[in-house]
Amino acid sequence: MIWHSSKLSDVKKELGTDFEKGLTAEKAGERLEGFGPNRLREKKLPTFFERFAAQLKDTMVMILMAAAVVSIIITLLEHKNDWIEPIVIVAIVVLNALLGVIQESKAEQALAALRNLSTPNAKVMRDGKVSVIPAADLVPGDVMLLEAGDYIPADGRIISCHSMHCEEAALTGESLAVEKQSDAELADIAPLGDRLNMVYSGCVVSYGRACAVVTETGMGTEMGKIAALLENQGEIVTPLQQKLARLGKNLGLLALSICGIILVVGLFTGQHLMEMIMTSISLAVAAIPEGLPAIVTIALALGVQRMVKKNAIIRRLPAVETLGSASVICSDKTGTLTQNRMTLVKMYFDGKIIDTKDAKGAKAASLLTYAALCCDAKLEVEGDEVRQIGDPTETAIVHAATKSPGRTPCA
Numbered sequence: 001m002i003w004h005s006s007k008l009s010d011v012k013k014e015l016g017t018d019f020e021k022g023l024t025a026e027k028a029g030e031r032l033e034g035f036g037p038n039r040l041r042e043k044k045l046p047t048f049f050e051r052f053a054a055q056l057k058d059t060m061v062m063i064l065m066a067a068a069v070v071s072i073i074i075t076l077l078e079h080k081n082d083w084i085e086p087i088v089i090v091a092i093v094v095l096n097a098l099l100g101v102i103q104e105s106k107a108e109q110a111l112a113a114l115r116n117l118s119t120p121n122a123k124v125m126r127d128g129k130v131s132v133i134p135a136a137d138l139v140p141g142d143v144m145l146l147e148a149g150d151y152i153p154a155d156g157r158i159i160s161c162h163s164m165h166c167e168e169a170a171l172t173g174e175s176l177a178v179e180k181q182s183d184a185e186l187a188d189i190a191p192l193g194d195r196l197n198m199v200y201s202g203c204v205v206s207y208g209r210a211c212a213v214v215t216e217t218g219m220g221t222e223m224g225k226i227a228a229l230l231e232n233q234g235e236i237v238t239p240l241q242q243k244l245a246r247l248g249k250n251l252g253l254l255a256l257s258i259c260g261i262i263l264v265v266g267l268f269t270g271q272h273l274m275e276m277i278m279t280s281i282s283l284a285v286a287a288i289p290e291g292l293p294a295i296v297t298i299a300l301a302l303g304v305q306r307m308v309k310k311n312a313i314i315r316r317l318p319a320v321e322t323l324g325s326a327s328v329i330c331s332d333k334t335g336t337l338t339q340n341r342m343t344l345v346k347m348y349f350d351g352k353i354i355d356t357k358d359a360k361g362a363k364a365a366s367l368l369t370y371a372a373l374c375c376d377a378k379l380e381v382e383g384d385e386v387r388q389i390g391d392p393t394e395t396a397i398v399h400a401a402t403k404s405p406g407r408t409p410c411a
Contacts, residue, residue: 001014002188005188008157015140017213019213022125022127022142023126027141035139036218037137038136038217039218041219058244065093068089095297122142123150124138124145126142144199144211146199146205146210148209148376149387151202152199154201154216154221155201156198156199157197161209163207164205164209166178166206168193170223171202172192177392184197201223202221207391239321239322240318260280262280262283266279342395344399347364349364350363368400371401375397379398
């Protein structure tokens with residue numbers, strides 16, 4: 001069923017629910033078993049050893065490992081006690097792999113924190129009573145009760161609403177809150193941003209309140225569809241990885257060619273077979289730059305640290321080189337694409353436009369106070385974090401008022 005274009009009566013019949021009393025606890029339990037928990041599916045993360053092994057699949061690293069093995073064989077056959085070269089090669093390979101694994105682990109932790117945007121609880125009608133349940137227990141047919149400041153836990157069709165506005169920047173990129181209408185009549189092909197009678201998981205109610213019936217949960221939500229696309233995206237090889245792989249293959253072929261040429265020349269000149277084999281292998285090992293992977297990894301790691309200071313998360317080390325090649329990054333809308341948070345930077349005061357940070361004195365504070373009193377937005381302080389509830393424009397005004405001299409963050 002196309003939820004946004006169907007009649008409410010048809011939606012009610014399809015979901016088998018009661019808009020007044022909601023689902024019964026028994027029916028909700030049965031649906032939870034059938035549909036599964038209301039959460040996004042996550043791929044099983046590779047273990048430390050799997051990540052470490054993946055780092056060793058690079059062509060240059062495999063050549064270095066082969067060089068280390070050959071160096072160990074030469075040392076054993078010639079009965080020499082010179083283990084410096086194989087130890088150095090192995091140490092370079094291990095260090096290179098460890099740096100890559102550590103960086104990936106840090107990036108995964110940061111990305112996991114970004115995924116935790118879903119609300120832990122949801123207010124629903126169950127058995128005719130208002131109940132607060134874990135958002136993961138929501139099922140299609142549940143009747144959600146939403147109000148300003150709530151994260152929407154699942155996709156739903158609005159049954160009734162009162163002055164409701166939702167921030168849908170996470171899905172549509174629109175910085176302005178969307179005014180919802182329970183009686184909106186839409187075509188089947190209406191785009192996501194125009195579905196005024198729907199609410200979507202991961203978005204926020206900035207103003208008003210509403211009652212909505214859950215239509216999709218988990219991976220069936222619009223946010224879940226985006227997660228599925230990201231999950232199925234294959235690994236992209238960066239230009240640096242392509243060049244290093246090409247270099248590794250060329251060096252490998254060069255080393256094999258050297259082995260063959262030296263061996264053939266030595267045999268033709270009457271040299272001992274074993275002696276020529278050891279000589280040709282030694283020259284081949286010498287042709288491989290053991291320090292190159294370590295130097296590349298260290299340079300990339302330094303680049304990642306510099307990007308972290310700019311609040312940019314780099315998941316894989318080679319991506320730094322690709323990002324560093326970009327001179328211009330274009331994106332639609334404004335800087336509100338992710339957080340949808342605005343800041344008041346200028347105000348009309350005393351007959352002229354001035355920066356908010358320069359607005360000092362009792363008159364400026366009064367102007368900001370009067371402006372804040374005209375807003376319905378509010379701020380909640382949790383430790384060092386300030387949570388903004390309401391329309392982004394109004395929260396920007398209220399936040400500016402709280403920062404003016406003589407006021408507290410909760411004022």
